[in-house]
Amino acid sequence: MAVRDDAEALAPELVRLRRAIHREPEIGLHLPGTQRKVLAALEGLPLEISLGSALSSVTAVLRGAGADGGPVVLLRGDMDALPVTERTGLDFASQTEGVMHACGHDLHTAMLAGAARLLAARQHELPGTVVFMFQPGEEGHAGARLMISEGVLDAAGQRPAAAFALHVASAEWPARVCSTRPGPMLAAAEVLEVTVQGHGGHGSQPHLAADPIPVACEMVTALQTLVTRRFDVFDPVVITVGSFHAGTTDNVIPDEANFLATVRTFSPGARDRLRTSALALLGGIADAHGVTVSAGFHDGYPVTVNDDAETRFATRVAADLLGEERCVAQPSPLTGAEDFSFVLEQVPGAYLMLGACPLGADPASAPNNHAADAVFDDSVLGIGAALYAELALRPPGRSLTERAQRDRPETPSPGRSRRDRRLEPPRDAVFVAS
Ligand SMILES: [Zn+2]
Ligand SMILES: [Zn+2]
Secondary structure: OOHHHHHHHHHHHHHHHHHHHHHOOOEOOOOHHHHHHHHHHHOOOOOEEEEOOOOOOEEEEEEOOOOOOOOEEEEEEEOOEEOOOOOOOOOOOOOOOOOEOOOOHHHHHHHHHHHHHHHHOOOOOOOOEEEEEEEOOOOOOOHHHHHHHOOHHHOOOOOOOEEEEEEEEEEEEEOOOEEEOOEEEEOEEEEEEEEEEOEOEEOOOHHHOEOHHHHHHHHHHHHHHHHHHHOOOOOOEEEEEEEEEEOOOOOEEOOEEEEEEEEEEOOHHHHHHHHHHHHHHHHHHHHHHOOEEEEEEEEEEOOEEEOHHHHHHHHHHHHHHHOHHHEEEOOOOEOOOOOHHHHHOOOOEEEEEEEEEOOOOOOOOOOOOOOOOOOOOHHHHHHHHHHHHHHHHOOOOOOHHHHHHOOOOOOOOHHHHHHHHHOOOOOOOOOOOO
């Protein structure tokens, strides 16, 4: 049977797993209940399993018949929830106050467990090795970076030739529509923290003090000038100073002023140049006014960059499974950030969005990821598991034609074709995936 048929047969089990995870969401790097559910779902499969130390990750390795010298493919599914109080009214809604799977990571976990089941049943067909990366702490905790430091990229004994991640969306795209793009897929997000150190004094005698406030104000506006004068408008940079604090009252010059900015970039080059040029700018302004500045970037997530060839490959696989019409090219990067970017810095691969808007809801107005009333349609679990599995089953190195012809599904039914033709390409609008 084709992978997609097996996946649909497995779907009811994946729905049960997803709903069990959804009922008991956990936040951050330590997700013991979710980890237990994943291990139970993988029970009995021919996997080499290792657990994280600094986080409750699960790394599972499946070696195929051609594992010796065959390629390694890594599949990532994140497992963590968000500090949101659920308002969906679903009968499997979160039972934990203030915690919700509002980004759909419960679906990713179930789909990846499903892929492990599908691929284990095809171990003899596997041309190489598959690493299943069940990852906590995507939502701001850089769990992927921790898993890399604990060796997930070397779990199979050799580096993956390719890595893939799926992310579901409760809005924007109809269910079962896949969207991706080569190159930048998601933004880099970092925090710039600045402290301007002057010398306080009486408000009536500023010449006897070193006032940090006008210097810090000058820095805020100079950062905007830096963005517009030194960076290509087609490689955008966004700096927003969202926090600015100094002083206690009107007639006292304070010793220091502090501000925080969020910085978004869409290419590693722009991110690196911004770091260097912003710090030089701030230092220069401080020097000019006789004060000192300490400024630095808190490491956020880098740009998520899809590899051209692997994106073409993944798009082909998705088109085979979903139909050409349900596989759309994303016109611009998403403004959210993703820690799968750390994996893609070291391994070529692709990050794909999979529409999971409930049937009957309008993708243009349905509550988006991270909303308290965001609903993700369970019906995508089977096809999502099949997509993960096919990305590993058709190994890197084979020609696209050969990969595409393998397991090509039968001609879609007339009903599906009619529905497909009604689909419209996604709007330019993007959402914060993380
Ligand atoms: Zn997410
Ligand atoms: Zn998210």
